[in-house]
Amino acid sequence: MEELTFYSYPSCTSCRKTKKWLVTNSVKFKERHLFKDTPTKKELMEILTLTTDGLDELLATRGETFKSLGVDVGELPLSEVVTLMINEPKLLRRPILTDGKKLVIGFNPDALKGMAK
Template sequence: MNRLTFYTYPSCTSCRKTKKWLKANDIHFHERHLFRETPTAEEIKQLLHMTTEGVDELIATRSVTFKNLDIDFDNLHLSDVVELLAKEPKLLRRPILTDGERVVVGHNIDALKNLIG
């Protein structure tokens, strides 16, 4: 298995629960603070490529940042979405875990078990 990358934000409850589960199950991971070590545009493209629902899977539509932008993502070119997500990481749902081939977005133990299984 490739090394797990864990994009997280310390004050995020789902991130803390996921991290606790990973540690309790002795799963090794590389932790990246979403706002200090923001994914690059290339990394976001890779994450999007691994999703099953595309952009909708990664965007935190309930976030204040999303609501304040008042943007119709359906009318944006993919390159514009990628650029926006790289510039505004608060738009990303969290946590995000990837082994480089698959991705799990949000606190989802069944999906995590499948990812590491």
């Protein structure tokens, strides 16, 4: 299995719950601070290929950052939306966990069990 990458933000409750779950279940992972070590364009594109709902799964549409954009992301080319997410990592739902084959977004113990195998 490829190494599990855990994109998180320390003050995020879901991130803390997920990290606790990973540690408690002895799952090895590499943690990356979502705002200090933002995924690259290539990494975000790879993450998007693992989603079932594309951008809807990755974008934090209820957050103030998204609302303050005042744009319809459905009208933008994918490359522009990805650039927005890199420039404004608060647009990303968190945490994001991936091993390159599977993806878990948010705190989801059932999905995490699939990652731990």
